[in-house]
Amino acid sequence: MSSIFSKIISGDIPAHKVAEDDEFLAFLDVSPLVMGHVLVIPKKEVDYIFDIEDETYAKLTLFAKKVAVGIKKAFPCKKVGVAVIGLEVPHAHIHLIPMNHVSDMNFAKEKLKPSQDDLAVAAAKIKAAL
Template identity: 35%
Template sequence: MTTLFTRIIDGEIPGRFVWSDPTCVAFLTIAPVRPGHALVVPRAEVDHWLDADPGLMAHLVDVARIVGRAQLEAFGGVRSGLVVQGYGVPHLHLHVLPTHGPEDFHGIEGPPAPDSELDDAAERLRDALAAGGQAEPVEEARALSAR
């Protein structure tokens, strides 16, 4: 059975993508802790991060690092947070979010955000990624989001 995230990646369910490459995508969560809160998700359905190939994990963390820097540029914050919790959807995903303190990690999901807020956050994050030299994956992500 395909996961919710595979359905988003395949375009069955809309997503606000900010990164896309042959190995993974990053899109905004619909329940952000902070504006710009994104999920880095492999295209391959891997349930638990401990089951992922080390090369895949290295790539996901590298993409999370790039997205995290762009989040701090676009939204500010003290640090970029990275959480791999493994609950909710049985498809490996890394939460990446700009943080202002440890309180941002109490309840990794916030309440659902309005579409306009998510659209604005996706555009700001894409702009920051493109400004950081990541234009190609951003353009691929824009195409995915436009489906």
């Protein structure tokens, strides 16, 4: 069940990583809803988030929480929204999105098209806040 996320984990595809440990990876969405939009994934390939073993699921949630705290510091906002959709890539992932308005979480709206430089700056801001 190899996916684009598996290729990011292996380093075959570059990504703007903001946090990583032995089990999880957090990186910027290259087509974000708003700047600071991060994807958090388990390194183990699992398609459906609720198929993840309980202990790993709990640790994934705690990892995402740490990243969300960094996002909120780096991109001041009212809250960091959390979404799990799971249809676009067959690898479990959590969207963390800085929000000031409900519309910031509207996945039907047109996505941003930031440059690689803009993404690098955003990633650096989040890493520094962590």
